[in-house]
Amino acid sequence: MNKDDILNILKKITYPGFSRDIVSFGMVKNIIVNDENVTVNINIKSQNEEKKNQLIDEIKSTLLSETPFKEIKVDIGENVSDSKGPQPTAQQGPSTISGIKHILAVSSGKGGVGKSTVSVNLALSLRDLDFKVGLLDLDIYGPSLPVVLGLNEQPELNDDRKLIPLECLGMKVMSFGFISGNQSPTIWRGPLVSRMTEQFFYDVMWGDLDYLILDLPPGTGDIQLTLTQKLKMDGALIVTTPQDIALADVAKGADMFRKVKTPVLGVIENMSGLFLDGKVSPNSDLSIEGQPVTIKEDGSFTIRMDLFKNGGGRTESERLGVPLLGQIPISQDIMEATDSGKPIIEVYPASHISEIYKEIARKVIDQINV
Secondary structure, three states: OOOHHHHHHHHEEOOOOOEEOOOOOOOOOEEEEEEOOOEEEEOOOOOHHHHHHHHHHHHHHHHHHHHHOOEEEEEEOOOOOOOOOOOOOOOOOOOOOOOOOEEEEEOOOOOOHHHHHHHHHHHHHHHHHOEEEEEEEEEOOOOOHHOOOHHHHEEOOOOOOOOEEEEEOEEEEEEHHHOOOOOOOOOOOOHHHHHHHHEEEEEEOOEEEEEEEEEEEEEEOOOHHHHHHHOOOOOEEEEEOHHHHHHHHHHHHHHHHHOOOEEEEEEEEEEEEEEEEOOOOOOOOEEOEEEEOOOOOEEEEEEEEEOOOOOOHHHHHHOOOOEEEEEEEEEEEHHHHHOOOOOHHHOOOOHHHHHHHHHHHHHHHHHHHO
16 A cells, blocks of 8 residues: 555645644655654644644544555654645636626734624615625634624535535535634644635635625634635625725725725725714704704704714725715614624614615626626
8 A cells, every 4th residue: 555545645644723634734745654653744834733633633544444564654744844745736827716696705914893893784785685695704813703692503525525614694604613612713824725725715615606705804814815816706896994004005905906906896994983873952053162963853863973083985995996885873772783793784783884885896896797
């Protein structure tokens, strides 16, 4: 029995928690055959000792049962020697995903701007326009989709050992948080992150979709690089807040997408002011900081307060030469809906904020169809 025979047997073993085998993952670095003994060198970046031990036990038990070797040794490390055996073949240039018509990336230059909330409500707005929609949370280090959608389930595998996405609110959804349990921190280095990202593209049974929305992690790191190298996208949306510290990173994200020939469809300004509703006597005169407030016949009124600054998203979109797709205000309704695992589009479908999201969805469709 030679190295190739052993390698074929190892293809039956999947990395714990994933549907992809350890050979195609690129983890098998070398196989040393010596009479009645065999040593398998495995490269694992994960710091999870339980998964490491589980993988070692499975490799040993599988090879002991399916080969004539009497002793199986498994070496795990980050600097094991490279195998001369077959390695996974890199795809040449960005490709599409079978059955998916349009792929959109939702990104942000920094964290904490509400990108995941925007991604979910944008996806639901497209659903409400009668499109088949999928939502993929690619933030491996801080997945938000389980919380935003109130999901605490694990995806199953089909007969081909591919992940079946969860069904939620009429959409197909997938997140690393569904697999990891969203409890312990993920400590992974670039290569394993890139492989995981690719698995979500090609080893998930997405089926036929009109739109797949990708909720990216903030910044311009390994996941973004893998995404732009491997996947052909229709465009990217950049979420920001009005503050200068957030706007400063918008240009970096836009430049990254443009360098890889992915169109930037526009900017979405989140947390864009605070709207306050109130009611006074119908004949009252009301002013705030010297500015008169319009009072309706029933005495109700709505005022806007700019807690950060006004016009930052518009200025940045004009500088980039892309549309400002929408301005979403700060809202207690959004906060309460998100924390309860029920997006605002579902809880208050006729609200002013839901209408803003639906208008953003229509503008995105128009941008793609130009």
